[in-house]
Amino acid sequence: MKISILARSTGRGRRGRTSAAVTLGAVLALTATACGDDGSGGAGAEGDGKGEIVFWDNNGGVRTDIWKEIIADFEKANPDIDVQYVGIASTEYQSKVDTAIQGGSMPDVGGISASMLAGFAAQGALEPLDERLEGSSLNGKLNKDMIESLRAAGGGDDRLYSVPTSANNGVLYYRTDMFEKAGLEEPTTWDRFFEAAEKLTDKGSNRFGYTIRGGAGSIAQALDAMYGQSGITSFWDSTGRKTTVNDPKNVKALEKYAALFKKVTPAADLNNDFTKMVAQWDSGEIGMLNHNLGSYQDHVKALGVGKFRGIPQPIGPDGKRVQVSNPVDGIGLFKSSKNKDAAWKFIEFAVSAQSNSKFNESAGQVPAHADAAKDAWIAKAEPTKLAADALSDGSTTIVQLPYYLPDWNTISKADNEPNFQKVLLGDMTAKAFLDGLAEQLNEAQAEWDEQMG
Numbered sequence: 383m384k385i386s387i388l389a390r391s392t393g394r395g396r397r398g399r400t401s402a403a404v405t406l407g408a409v410l411a412l413t414a415t416a417c418g419d420d421g422s423g424g425a426g427a428e429g430d431g432k433g434e435i436v437f438w439d440n441n442g443g444v445r446t447d448i449w450k451e452i453i454a455d456f457e458k459a460n461p462d463i464d465v466q467y468v469g470i471a472s473t474e475y476q477s478k479v480d481t482a483i484q485g486g487s488m489p490d491v492g493g494i495s496a497s498m499l500a501g502f503a504a505q506g507a508l509e510p511l512d513e514r515l516e517g518s519s520l521n522g523k524l525n526k527d528m529i530e531s532l533r534a535a536g537g538g539d540d541r542l543y544s545v546p547t548s549a550n551n552g553v554l555y556y557r558t559d560m561f562e563k564a565g566l567e568e569p570t571t572w573d574r575f576f577e578a579a580e581k582l583t584d585k586g587s588n589r590f591g592y593t594i595r596g597g598a599g600s601i602a603q604a605l606d607a608m609y610g611q612s613g614i615t616s617f618w619d620s621t622g623r624k625t626t627v628n629d630p631k632n633v634k635a636l637e638k639y640a641a642l643f644k645k646v647t648p649a650a651d652l653n654n655d656f657t658k659m660v661a662q663w664d665s666g667e668i669g670m671l672n673h674n675l676g677s678y679q680d681h682v683k684a685l686g687v688g689k690f691r692g693i694p695q696p697i698g699p700d701g702k703r704v705q706v707s708n709p710v711d712g713i714g715l716f717k718s719s720k721n722k723d724a725a726w727k728f729i730e731f732a733v734s735a736q737s738n739s740k741f742n743e744s745a746g747q748v749p750a751h752a753d754a755a756k757d758a759w760i761a762k763a764e765p766t767k768l769a770a771d772a773l774s775d776g777s778t779t780i781v782q783l784p785y786y787l788p789d790w791n792t793i794s795k796a797d798n799e800p801n802f803q804k805v806l807l808g809d810m811t812a813k814a815f816l817d818g819l820a821e822q823l824n825e826a827q828a829e830w831d832e833q834m835g
Contacts, residue, residue, distance in 0.1 A: 426509075429721030432462040435728060438479070440493030440711075442469020444676070448744040456731045463724045473598055473655065476501070476791060483507045486718070490725040494544035494714035496535040496707075496785045502714070503537040504788045509715040509722065510541040511729075518730050520545070525750050527773070531710045535785035544712035545733050548747035550674045551769040552606055552705055553692040555681060560669050569670060572611050572696045576638070582669035583646040589667040591646040594639075598655040600802050601794045602783070603672055604636060605706045606695065611635035613698045615779045617706075623831070625823040628816035636805070636812040643806040652803055674709060678746035678765050692765030694772040703772065707783045712750075742766075748773070789826040797822060 439449050446469045453465045468489065470478055476498045482488050483505050494502065502508050515521055528546035536543045556569055560582055569575040579591035595603045605627070609615075612631035619626055626632065643651060648662065656673060663671040664684035672695075681690055697703045713729045715722060731737060739754035746763055748770045749755045760767050772778045784790055798819055804810035 426717055426719045426722055428723045429719075431721075431723035431727065433721055433724060434464045434466060435491060435719070435721055435725050436466045436468060436489035437728065438475075438489045438492035439467065439469045440475040440495060440498075441472045441676075442475075443471060445469075445741075445745065448741055452732055452737050452741060455737065456728055459731065460724075460727060463727065465728060479507075480505075488716045488718045490716060490719040490721060491728055492714055492716065493711060495711045496531055496544075496709065497783075498791060499532065499535045499544055499714075500537045500786050501788050501791060503539075503541075503543050507716055507718070508543040509717045509719070510543060511545060511715060512542050514715075514726050515542065515545065518726075520730060520733055520751070523735070523752050524733070525549070525748075525752065525755070528710045528712075528750050531782070532712055534782065535710075537786055537788070544714040545729055546710050546712045546750040547733055547738060548711050548742050548745060548750055549769075549773070550676050550709040550711060550745075550747045551773065552603075552672065552674055552695055552707075552709075553678075553765050553769060554695055555663070555671045555673065555677075555690055555692045555765075557669050557685075557690050559689045560667070568691075568693070569696060570693065572698055575670070575696050576642075578669060579642060579646040587667070590648055591669045592642055593654065593659050593663050593668045593671050594643055594647045594651045594806070595654050595656065595659050595672070596643070596652040596803055596806050597658070598795070598799065600799055602707065604639065604802060605783070606672070607639040608632045608635040609704050609706050609781050610695050611638065611698055613700050613702055613704055615702075615704055615781060617781050617784060618827075623824065623827055625820050625827070627823065628813070628820040633813045633816055636816060640805050640812060652806060675747045675766055675769060676745055678763065679744070692768070694768055694778065703778045704781060705778060706781045710750075711747075784823070784827070787823075787826045787830055789822075789829075793819070793822045793826060 437453070439445055450467060453467055457463065457465060475493070479492065479502060483502070488507070494508070524546055528549055529542065532544050532546055533540055533542055554569060554575070556578070561568070561578065564581055566578045566581060567574055569578050582591035583589065609632065612629065612635045614626050614629055614631060617625060650662070651659070654662070656677070659671065660673060660677045660680055662668065664681060678692060681692070695703060695705050713732060715725050715729060719725050732741070733751060735751045735753035738749050738751040739757045739759070742749040742754065743757070743759045743763070746766055748766060755770065760770065801810060801815050801818065805812055805815045
C-alpha cells in the first residue's frame, strides 16, 4: 500500500476551533459515579491493576453487542477488574469527549479513531502509548501502516496515542441482481459506475442507480469520489502549504459527482447520514452505495450474500485506484485515568489476536493484529478480503486526509457539510465550494506550521 502522509515529527498541535466548540455548561454525567477519573483532571495514576474502569465505545449501538462479548471475556480472564461499558453514537462521540475533557469527567479507556485523534491529543487528554506497546504482547504484531496512520494523525509529536483495532476501508457496494438484469458490467471503473447509475434509474418505478450521502459525513465521501476520478495522489501540493482539493481536476470531478443528485438518486439523499443511507439501500431498489466495510453485515442480513457485492473503489481513467484516507480505528488511554494499569490490560486484551479477530469478524473490517488478519473468516467475507488485498498488493494509493490538524473535523463537518448540500441543490458551484474549503484548509495548515516553528 502506498500512503501519502504529510510527515510531522516534533511539537504539539493547537486546539483551534475544535476546543472552541466545546460548551462548558454541558458537562457529561455519564461517568459521575463510576469512573476512573475523580473529576479533577490531571495526570492520573497507574493504580494497582484491579478495580473498576470505564470504557467509552465510539460506535455505540452498532458495536455494543460485540464489545460486551469482549468485555465478558476480559472479565473472565481478569476477575479483579470490572469494565463499565458506555456506548455513545459515533455522531455524538467527539462532542461528548470534548465536553468531558473540559469538565474533568473522563473515562479510563475509549475508542479513538484517526479522524478525532488530533483534537483530543492537542487538549492533552491522551496518554502516550509507545512504551506500553513496546513492552506488551502486541509489540511487532500490529499492522505497521495502521500504526503509522495513527501516529501521523496524532498531532505532530510522532507519538502513538491510540492502539489500532481495524481499518474500515471505503467500499462500492452494488446489487448484482440488478446489474445482471440490466446486462451491465461490474462497476470497477468510474466510467462504468456513472453508466450504471444512469441505466439503473427508473424514477417512475422508484428505482435509482445510486444513493449519495448528503447529510452528516458527506465531505469524506465526496473527497473520495473527487480524488478517485482525478487521480491526484496527494492532499497537498509540492510546497506542503496549499491543498489540492480545488485543483481543476477535482473541481471537474465534484461537478460530475454532485450532478448525480436527484438525477439518479432519491431526493431524500440530501439529508442522508450513513445510517439512513445504508437502511435505504438495504430496503429499496437502489443499484449502488458507497460506504465502508462496517455496513457489510447489515447488507448480508437485509439482502443475503447472493444479491450484492462489495468491491474496492473504482479505478480512474489512467488505470490507478486512488482513495482518500485509510480510516483506522483504535483504543486510547485517557491521561486522567486513576487506574492506567488495569486500563492498559483491557486495551492489550481487546487488541489481542483472538479478540481482534472476533471484533473485526463482527464489524466486517480489516484486523490490525497480524495473526487475526490470517483467520479463515476473512476469506468468506469477500469485501473485507478484497479491501485487504487492495491495500497490500500495490494497486491502491491512499491520499491521507490531514487528521493531524486540530481544525480538521470542524472544517470538514460543521463548516462545510451545509455548503455541500448547497452544491447538490445547485445553489453553490463546485468551484466556489472547493475554493472556500481550500482557503480554510490552507489557513489551518499555516497556523499549524507557525505553531510547529
